[in-house]
Amino acid sequence: MEERITLKGSRDGLRLILHPTAAWEEVLEALRKQLAQGSSFYHGAKLLIDVGERSITDVELQAILAIMAEHDIEPAALITIAPTNRTTGRQAGVETRHPDSLRSTPPPVVQGEGxxxxxxxxxxxxxxxxxxxxxxxxxxxxxxxxxxGSIIIWGRLRGSVHAGVGGNQQAIVCALELSPTLLRIADNLARTPDNHRPTGPEQASLDGDNIVVVPWDAPRR
Structure with missing residues (x-):
């Protein structure tokens, strides 16, 4: 089954992408679950609400905004292609933008140690x-x-990562969805279990010689 919503990072900020044809109640329920799983992580964030070609009513947009408000999340803009959504956004006091207005992906930039x-x-x-x-x-x-150093993924991690190359045991790995093929920190290696189901943003770090995975917003040891 396709995901009803997708939360991913972009150069313009955190982007909430709605499935174009899924039942509206399923979309809202998926949003409730996603935000509840990473409540502290998303707290105070601003979201781009990307509905694409999907036309939404004032009531539907207000339902999304109400769920976001429960987690102190503000709308950054309503990203839409449908002309009728401009009126919906304006009535809700939300800026509307066309997807083409989003900034293009720049080349890699090295800033200091990152x-x-x-x-x-x-x-x-x-x-x-x-x-x-x-x-x-x-x-x-x-x-x-x-x-x-550490590896931070503002999206899904499904490839292989090695943080702490050279023996840095303080390095961590974080991702909005942590499902790596292989995960290594310093000299310690772990695989994602076949039955692993991410429950929200997570971080992996060393506890002695073991790699432990906890919610991203959990206190560091």
Whole structure:
């Protein structure tokens, strides 16, 4: 079954993408569950609400805004192609934007010790960096990232990652959906169990010689 909603990072901020044809109640329920699972993580954020070609009514938009308000989340803009949604957004006091207005993906930028990538890392690609790596996008299966520091994925992690190259045991790996093929921190290696089902944003770190996975907003040891 296709996902009713998708939450992913973009250069313009966190983006909520709605399924174009799913039943509205299913969309709302998926949004409730997603925000509840990462309540502290999303708290205070601003969301781009991307409805694409889907036409939504004032009542439907208000339902989304009400769920967001429960987690202190503000709408950044309503991203839409449908002309009728401009009126809906204006009546709700939400800026409307066309998808073409979103900023294009820039090339990788190294800032200090961090490498920032505003794109999806695809199968067959390998990223290596001596500092921290932040990816605003997904890391697909078959992709590899290695970093001497921590690895932060503002999206789905399904490829292989190695944080703490060289023995840095303080390094961590975080992702909105943590389902790596292989995960290594310093000299410790772990695989994602076949029955693993991500429940929200998660972080992996070392506890002694073991890699432990906890919610992203859990206190660090």
């Amino acid at each position: 490498l920032f990538l505003w794109r999806t890392v695809r199968s067959g690609q390998a990223i290596k960096h001596q500092g921290h790596v932040v990816v605003v996008g997904d890391v697909n299966a078959g992709a590899e990232i290695s970093a001497h």
